[in-house]
Amino acid sequence: MKWVNHIAIAGATCAIWKPELVPIAVLGSTAPDWLEWVLKACGRRVAHRTLTHYVIYWVLGIVFGMFVWDFHYAITAFSAGGFSHVFADSLTLMGVPLGWWSDRRFNLFGGRLRTGQMGEYWVTGVIVVMCISVGVMTRHFDGGDYTPFFWDYPDYYHQGLIDGAEWKENRFRWL
Numbered sequence: 001m002k003w004v005n006h007i008a009i010a011g012a013t014c015a016i017w018k019p020e021l022v023p024i025a026v027l028g029s030t031a032p033d034w035l036e037w038v039l040k041a042c043g044r045r046v047a048h049r050t051l052t053h054y055v056i057y058w059v060l061g062i063v064f065g066m067f068v069w070d071f072h073y074a075i076t077a078f079s080a081g082g083f084s085h086v087f088a089d090s091l092t093l094m095g096v097p098l099g100w101w102s103d104r105r106f107n108l109f110g111g112r113l114r115t116g117q118m119g120e121y122w123v124t125g126v127i128v129v130m131c132i133s134v135g136v137m138t139r140h141f142d143g144g145d146y147t148p149f150f151w152d153y154p155d156y157y158h159q160g161l162i163d164g165a166e167w168k169e170n171r172f173r174w175l
């Protein structure tokens, strides 16, 4: 799957949870791919979608972050980002391996998607729209400090920073 979609999925889901962790989740959401380059740079050859795409590693990362030790949820957010990557990859034809014990890859929902084709943009779009809906529904309009998405146009509006027209124009924009 393309990075833009990995980033959008992780960013949108993380924005609902903790907006301030979006950069870390985004970093994690691309990690399974860039970790391959890091390992390569260290002289270790890794075939694409093997070691760094083991679903179990990312799940363990989340569990570790949640139950063992974490620093401001950074490990959890990073691992969750990585998990969203392998999850999304599992929707594609190529699939992902569950762990080191498995030389088979598995696919979810029949692995219908092919990288770079429209399907993955549709899946990403649906997830992002769902996240925005949840964000809007759970939003605290009373001026609480919780912000599901980065653009806080209604608040800017109230603070008189932008005029009504600008807010109207941007209220559905988030990329």
Ligand SMILES: [Zn+2]
Residues within 6 Å of the ligand: 001, 032, 033, 049, 053, 085, 089
């Ligand atoms: Zn990948």
